[in-house]
Amino acid sequence: MPLSKLNLNENQYKSATAKVGHNLVIASAGTGKTSTIVGRIAYLIKVQKIPPEEILLLTFTNKASQEMIERVSKILSSDIAKRIEAGTFHSVSYRHLKTVNSRLLLKRESDIKTLFRTVYDKRDFSSMISESTVPYSSKHLYELYNFYQNVELEKYFGDWIDENREEHSIYADVYQDIVDEFDEVKDELNFMNFNDLLLKMVKAVKIKKPNFYEVLVDEYQDTNLLQDSVITALEPKSLFCVGDYDQSIYAFNGANIEIIANFQTRFQDAEIHTLTKNYRSTAPILALANRVIEKNDRLYEKRLEVTKTAPNIQPKLLKYPELFDQYRGISKMIQNSKTPHEKIAVLFRNNSSADGVEATLRELKIPSKRRGGKGLFETKEIKALLDIYQFLVNQKDMMAFIHIFEYSKGVGASIAKEIFEGLKRLGKGSIYKGLFSPDRTVGNPFEHNRANTQLLLSNYFEELGTVSRFKDLGFPDGFLSNPILKHPRISEDGAKTLFELRKLMLDFRKTSSPFSAVDTIANNDIFRYIFKSLVKSRSKLANGEHSKNKEKDAIEKIVSRARLIKKISRNYSEHRSFLNAMILGASDATQGEGINLLTVHASKGLEFREVYIVDLMNGRFPNTKLASQNGGIDEERRLFYVAVTRAENILYLSFAERDEQKRDEKRKVRSFEPSQFLLEAGLIL
């Protein structure tokens, strides 16, 4: 059998070579799930002679799909491996949607949120406000709507509110009205968010169906109804799902364990396989994990066989009086550890723990890397760079246009909007024409709603129309005579920005690759100016004075971030693909080298020789506030299970008794109880 070199055990082999149909593989932590998936792909291609492009592999992160394809490359060949369609639900959807409509643009979640807010703000709740229930804030409503889209496919939002958030029934109609308008506006602007990718995918597939022989789904326990509807819509001949109920940790995103639980009843030909041999962790680590997860109701019996023969090191509990003692203590232990840095991970429930660990590691000059896009893609400089880029690619993007003017003094959102609309009028719908060949027959490009302002504006307009304020700025006549500069409230800064933008639009036309585009933008004065102003504000000390050190630091950071974006851009040949990847894959980009700092969620699917789980205090982990809303304490327990089972050889569990930074209402130092999971694990009596 050509698959012998895969080194699969009996169960893995049986799963990998299962007959075509509906297969579900229950794979507990560390049982060689990836090997099985890779084996399955090899079996399909080599034995079943399925063309690689008819295989779709859906994973939870883009990184996971890359790793699996990498492993397929090693067994078969990279030529074959790269023909397999692989990625997250979202990235696969985007790729397909692009073949249908090449003009699609994915927007940042924060931009979509602002859009939602502008729609929301038009509503007046004051006449109907009830004493018992305050209406949801725009942010909350947006998040709820997103959740609803992931868990409910048929009912209207308003009806769903009626049934699931009874206290808010009185507002259900208004909520429905808001989301209707929101969706309308979003469609008009051609904007998409993450959910839209999947929603539009389901529709697109009905018109143009990609031909997949088998769809493989990794982390099946974390799929929600919306994702499931994508799989259903694809109608593959064969389905191969791999998951583990005990690792379901995405209830907040609508993950529905019913999907995995009902697999057998949904498909008559369903076959269930089980992988029970654990290859990752030592006996005491597995015993600890099992002791805790047993407290959850069992969906099926869990039998994990230990195969590892490495020396058994008992998991160790670490207790510290204060939060930072903990971080410092752990950093010290890492410093003294013989394990190579890249095989050590510090795991936490909440991202807020990362800063402390990162800082104390840095004190000891131990390098660390953090995952998650927030670091890089949420920085102002990268946001600005990408906003400029977005606008150049899609000049109808008013939101990006407004962002570009954020750093120009005297121009806020509302004037930027007026400029945008003025240019549109002067260019008969095209900003480009508005800037380069304005229609001078347009009398007043700045139409205003309010009558008295109209009067005010036209007075200014006439007065300023004759003598431009910007004569001495060295603008060429072609720009200086543009009627847009007659806007009464364009500041000098605003005019300069507009002029630079005009230059940039010309330069951009000469670029064809994302790399040269990023380079062009980074060298334009708009970005340079933003760069300068960010450096200025970041080099201020707490007392307000300048610090040369901080300035140097700030410059270095921006330069290296811009360089990183440039580096990433080399992998893309199309503007739009690059920009979409900046949003889709934002969290996959890791920064730095060394110790791995991860949330438990982000650690899913990974393994490390030495693992530290920190901040194991009630309230923090388990996050009791969350447990009351989402998956309950069971989900927190699964989260703990996931964390523990990342460890191969060495495991430390740590907590602190106090946090001296935080004080409660009575100004008393915040004190903690150890996590209940430590009790359940038998580490505390």
Place this chain on the structure above:
DNA sequence: ATTAATCCAGTTTTT
């Protein structure tokens, strides 16, 4: 009305 400056609270997890 719009922008800039200042103050204040709050801080889940991911695509």
Place this chain on the structure above:
DNA sequence: CTGGATTAAT
């Protein structure tokens, strides 16, 4: 430390 909200200034 950042975004949001409030307030002061134009």
